Amino acid sequence: xxxxxxxxxxxxxxxxxxxxxxxxxxxxxxxxxxxxxxxxxxxxxxxxxxxxxxxxxxxxxxxxxxxxxxxxxxxxxxxxxxxxxxxxxxxxxxxxxxxxxxxxxxxxxxxxxxxxxxxxxxxxxxxxxxxxxxxxxxxxxxxxxxxxxxxxxxxxxxxxxxxxxxxxxxxxxxxxxxxxxxxxxxxxxxxxxxxxxxxxxxxxxxxxxxxxxxxxxxxxxxxxxxxxxxxxxxxxxxxxxxxxxxxxxxxxxxxxxxxxxxxxxxxxxxxxxxxxxxxxxxxxxxxxxxxxxxxxxxxxxxxxxxxxxxxxxxxxxxxxxxxxxxxxxxxxxxxxxxxxxxxxxxxxxxxxxxxxxxxxxxxxxxxxxxxxxxxxxxxxxxxxxxxxxxxxxxxxxxxxxxxxxxxxxxxxxxxxxxxxxxxxxxxxxxxxxxxxxxxxxxxxxxxxxxxxxxxx
Amino acid sequence: xxxxxxxxxxxxxxxxxxxxxxxxxxxxxxxxxxxxxxxxxxxxxxxxxxxxxxxxxxxxxxxxxxxxxxxxxxxxxxxxxxxxxxxxxxxxxxxxxxxxxxxxxxxxxxxxxxxxxxxxxxxxxxxxxxxxxxxxxxxxxxxxxxxxxxxxxxxxxxxxxxxxxxxxxxxxxxxxxxxxxxxxxxxxxxxxxxxxxxxxxxxxxxxxxxxxxxxxxxxxxxxxxxxxxxxxxxxxxxxxxxxxxxxxxxxxxxxxxxxxxxxxxxxxxxxxxxxxxxxxxxxxxxxxxxxxxxxxxxxxxxxxxxxxxxxxxxxxxxxxxxxxxxxxxxxxxxxxxxxxxxxxxxxxxxxxxxxxxxxxxxxxxxxxxxxxxxxxxxxxxxxxxxxxxxxxxxxxxxxxxxxxxxxxxxxxxxxxxxxxxxxxxxxxxxxxxxxxxxxxxxxxxxxxxxxxxxxxxxxxxxxxxxxxxxxxxxxxxxxxxx
Numbered sequence: 001x002x003x004x005x006x007x008x009x010x011x012x013x014x015x016x017x018x019x020x021x022x023x024x025x026x027x028x029x030x031x032x033x034x035x036x037x038x039x040x041x042x043x044x045x046x047x048x049x050x051x052x053x054x055x056x057x058x059x060x061x062x063x064x065x066x067x068x069x070x071x072x073x074x075x076x077x078x079x080x081x082x083x084x085x086x087x088x089x090x091x092x093x094x095x096x097x098x099x100x101x102x103x104x105x106x107x108x109x110x111x112x113x114x115x116x117x118x119x120x121x122x123x124x125x126x127x128x129x130x131x132x133x134x135x136x137x138x139x140x141x142x143x144x145x146x147x148x149x150x151x152x153x154x155x156x157x158x159x160x161x162x163x164x165x166x167x168x169x170x171x172x173x174x175x176x177x178x179x180x181x182x183x184x185x186x187x188x189x190x191x192x193x194x195x196x197x198x199x200x201x202x203x204x205x206x207x208x209x210x211x212x213x214x215x216x217x218x219x220x221x222x223x224x225x226x227x228x229x230x231x232x233x234x235x236x237x238x239x240x241x242x243x244x245x246x247x248x249x250x251x252x253x254x255x256x257x258x259x260x261x262x263x264x265x266x267x268x269x270x271x272x273x274x275x276x277x278x279x280x281x282x283x284x285x286x287x288x289x290x291x292x293x294x295x296x297x298x299x300x301x302x303x304x305x306x307x308x309x310x311x312x313x314x315x316x317x318x319x320x321x322x323x324x325x326x327x328x329x330x331x332x333x334x335x336x337x338x339x340x341x342x343x344x345x346x347x348x349x350x351x352x353x354x355x356x357x358x359x360x361x362x363x364x365x366x367x368x369x370x371x372x373x374x375x376x377x378x379x380x381x382x383x384x385x386x387x388x389x390x391x392x393x394x395x396x397x398x399x400x401x402x403x404x405x406x407x408x409x410x411x412x413x414x415x416x417x418x419x420x421x422x423x424x425x426x427x428x429x430x431x432x433x434x435x436x437x438x439x440x441x442x443x444x445x446x447x448x449x450x451x452x453x454x455x456x
Numbered sequence: 457x458x459x460x461x462x463x464x465x466x467x468x469x470x471x472x473x474x475x476x477x478x479x480x481x482x483x484x485x486x487x488x489x490x491x492x493x494x495x496x497x498x499x500x501x502x503x504x505x506x507x508x509x510x511x512x513x514x515x516x517x518x519x520x521x522x523x524x525x526x527x528x529x530x531x532x533x534x535x536x537x538x539x540x541x542x543x544x545x546x547x548x549x550x551x552x553x554x555x556x557x558x559x560x561x562x563x564x565x566x567x568x569x570x571x572x573x574x575x576x577x578x579x580x581x582x583x584x585x586x587x588x589x590x591x592x593x594x595x596x597x598x599x600x601x602x603x604x605x606x607x608x609x610x611x612x613x614x615x616x617x618x619x620x621x622x623x624x625x626x627x628x629x630x631x632x633x634x635x636x637x638x639x640x641x642x643x644x645x646x647x648x649x650x651x652x653x654x655x656x657x658x659x660x661x662x663x664x665x666x667x668x669x670x671x672x673x674x675x676x677x678x679x680x681x682x683x684x685x686x687x688x689x690x691x692x693x694x695x696x697x698x699x700x701x702x703x704x705x706x707x708x709x710x711x712x713x714x715x716x717x718x719x720x721x722x723x724x725x726x727x728x729x730x731x732x733x734x735x736x737x738x739x740x741x742x743x744x745x746x747x748x749x750x751x752x753x754x755x756x757x758x759x760x761x762x763x764x765x766x767x768x769x770x771x772x773x774x775x776x777x778x779x780x781x782x783x784x785x786x787x788x789x790x791x792x793x794x795x796x797x798x799x800x801x802x803x804x805x806x807x808x809x810x811x812x813x814x815x816x817x818x819x820x821x822x823x824x825x826x827x828x829x830x831x832x833x834x835x836x837x838x839x840x841x842x843x844x845x846x847x848x849x850x851x852x853x854x855x856x857x858x859x860x861x862x863x864x865x866x867x868x869x870x871x872x873x874x875x876x877x878x879x880x881x882x883x884x885x886x887x888x889x890x891x892x893x894x895x896x897x898x899x900x901x902x903x904x905x906x907x908x909x910x911x912x913x914x915x916x917x918x919x920x921x922x923x924x925x926x927x928x929x930x931x932x933x934x935x936x937x938x
Contacts, residue, residue, distance in 0.1 A: 035914065041722050041724075041726065044550075045544040047812060047913075049520070050540060052520070053503075053505065053521070053810060054522060054523075067498050067579075068497075070499070072502070081502075082500075094490075098494065127539060131543045147725075149723075149725040151726065181726035183730075258599045258600050259638045337491065371851065372851065373849065374847045374849045376847050377878065379642070386851040405856075407849075407858060452856060452858070454851060454855060456853065
């Protein structure tokens with residue numbers, strides 16, 4: 001840990017060096033952390049790694065010209081070199097006439113510390129502790145004649161922002177993730193648990209690996225079914241794929257302003273079924289919160305979708321200025337070419353349980369997970385990907401057996417307009433993008449479009 | 457440098473390591489973007505640190521840290537790697553980690569040949585070059601016009617306990633332009649020379665100058681707008697000719713990844729997936745038609761997988777992967793190669809100082825055939841020409857794929873005719889490569905850089921290359937996204 005005082009000392013030095021280099025306005029951000037990851041395959045640990053790093057990103061602002069530099073050399077020479085390089089880039093850059101300036105001290109008022117955001121036990125979890133969790137999954141897999149693979153990762157981080165407008169922000173946090181994929185006779189199952197602390201997941205970790213192994217055993221001997229429109233029950237991991245792509249394609253204010261968002265012109269109108277409510281909560285202590293963004297703006301809670309209606313858009317200071325809105329604390333920093341995106345998305349749970357969803361399905365498919373999903377048509381939110389780690393046929397309210405994996409090509413907006421039931425249990429899973437957590441329940445959809453099949 | 461490496465290796469030995477390697481890596485990059493007539497990013501980054509990997513009691517451990525200016529810090533990193541290796545032994549394999557022969561040399565040096573150092577070209581000139589190209593893209597119905605440039609340099613000092621040492625400096629340069637056309641919910645993109653920020657190679661700034669971004673901008677702009685008026689690409693089974701850029705990604709996803717030997721052995725099962733290319737297929741499996749010849753070649757100039765030594769110290773090599781359609785070789789590191797009793801193919805590559813080497817592509821090249829491009833079009837009447845990747849997806853065993861390209865053209869009367877929008881095609885890997893019946897000649901062959909290949913946990917991004925020339929595939933399922 002670098003600590004609050006030393007972090008600000010480094011950033012003050014960076015601001016001073018920027019000023020010396022000719023930048024009357026300056027921005028500095030420190031990101032630091034240590035992370036360790038124990039990886040297993042074939043029921044043993046095969047990769048086991050640790051990383052410590054800290055870096056400073058500076059932005060030199062000369063009038064309306066910007067230049068940036070990042071360094072992980074934090075001594076006086078390293079910081080000075082970064083500042084001079086950023087200033088040199090800014091001096092030679094063309095004017096960015098739409099640059100709104102650094103946020104004011106009032107807009108970047110100190111964000112309150114989130115109690116519980118940094119769990120010391122998780123941040124400093126030992127390699128032996130992670131190995132014992134692996135032993136639990138690998139041991140169960142061996143007992144059942146199954147091959148288990150996966151990871152257990154833990155770590156802590158610090159983030160600090162300082163600007164020449166006297167914005168000062170500092171936060172710490174911790175993260176934990178455990179995932180297992182089990183394979184037997186060509187069949188597979190998986191599970192994924194992510195959050196801010198290892199203890200919060202203790203109940204699941206006590207049986208780590210069982211869900212993956214048991215699913216793999218049930219998925220043996222799949223039969224091939226025809227692609228086409230199927231009623232589906234999607235496990236939380238599959239739901240998280242749909243949600244992550246909806247957020248990516250629909251809730252970027254910059255994409256709205258450029259007319260390339262799938263929700264351009266549709267804010268305030270129904271976009272999906274009325275059973276869907278999506279929020280962004282970057283302040284929840286259980287889900288790796290960040291109380292402010294990379295511009296130093298305190299993060300606000302947003303209601304992205306309320307009973308099917310698109311509501312709030314996240315804004316950085318640039319997109320906010322264009323529309324007269326206020327920045328929401330979702331920026332990637334003044335140097336980023338990207339807009340602002342929700343990073344702590346949670347779907348509101350409903351009142352259904354998985355058994356009830358299955359019991360109420362005459363014919364359909366249960367999908368555990370999607371894989372290698374990519375955008376096919378961005379403005380229609382059409383994505384394509386494969387199923388993975390367990391697909392099951394449901395007939396007459398019962399699981400009738402495993403089926404082969406299939407390709408889907410479907411609009412997320414269309415799919416989420418066909419939601420019939422929402423699960424009551426909301427699960428945090430590692431989302432589509434590394435490092436994030438998306439919290440979602442299981443969903444039952446009246447139809448979902450599969451466009452290809454496999455032999456496995 | 458030598459002191460730091462020696463301190464790390466000495467500390468590892470004292471702690472019981474039967475093998476250790478230390479890599480000091482210093483990376484530097486610059487990135488520029490001009491968007492809609494204004495700068496959208498101009499930044500630089502440096503990152504340096506030490507990674508130490510050890511085997512103790514047959515188990516692996518790795519630790520890394522940024523601040524290693526003192527020798528005592530290097531010993532501390534080695535100590536953490538040793539502690540982690542000992543934890544690995546709590547859930548160990550039945551056999552200890554074995555390493556195949558790697559570096560057959562003592563000491564070596566390599567540096568990317570560079571005619572014009574990209575870091576010595578002024579920021580003003582770089583941004584000016586991009587601004588001039590981006591300006592020519594701008595037109596009605598194009599809400600986003602962009603020009604990109606990235607340069608990258610990685611210096612590595614490596615030593616291991618077997619006496620292998622090398623120093624290496626890799627320089628990469630890349631650039632591109634893109635125009636986004638929007639009309640209502642219709643969204644189209646045209647790019648040059650490739651999508652997703654352009655093309656990249658191990659070269660100096662001469663590589664960017666030769667692209668002639670400005671000279672191609674008006675064509676790219678016009679094609680982006682033409683796509684708005686173009687009809688949807690019709691669905692059905694068609695003969696298709698893929699351009700080099702799309703074919704590069706086809707090679708990447710359906711050959712490059714399946715031939716990674718670590719995936720075959722299941723060490724990526726939980727994340728990147730496995731491979732259909734199980735070991736009994738080596739030497740006999742029909743991967744494609746007789747026209748399909750593929751090599752993994754880290755010695756081919758300009759490729760993003762071109763180097764002197766991989767990150768285990770194994771010298772760069774060219775190895776056969778597919779000969780006349782038959783699968784003959786994996787890409788491997790020392791550990792995976794040992795399991796087959798082979799030597800490493802020199803494909804152990806790490807994403808910087810804080811990551812371990814994994815089996816990664818070098819330059820996976822589809823060797824050229826004999827066709828002239830115009831002759832191929834003339835012989836493919838009624839087919840489709842698909843250009844520039846737009847989307848990709850493939851299952852975790854690398855069999856069922858679906859790609860989308862930016863544009864397609866009907867092939868009619870020996871030339872490109874009507875343009876279509878939203879083309880996609882899908883297939884099963886060996887069937888698809890089995891349908892290849894023509895590959896264009898060396899005159900049309902080019903290296904394509906893929907700088908965003910993801911694998912591993914924690915995540916690693918590899919820069920890899922693919923040499924391709926346009927090729928024809930018969931009776932492919934072309935589909936329209938509805």
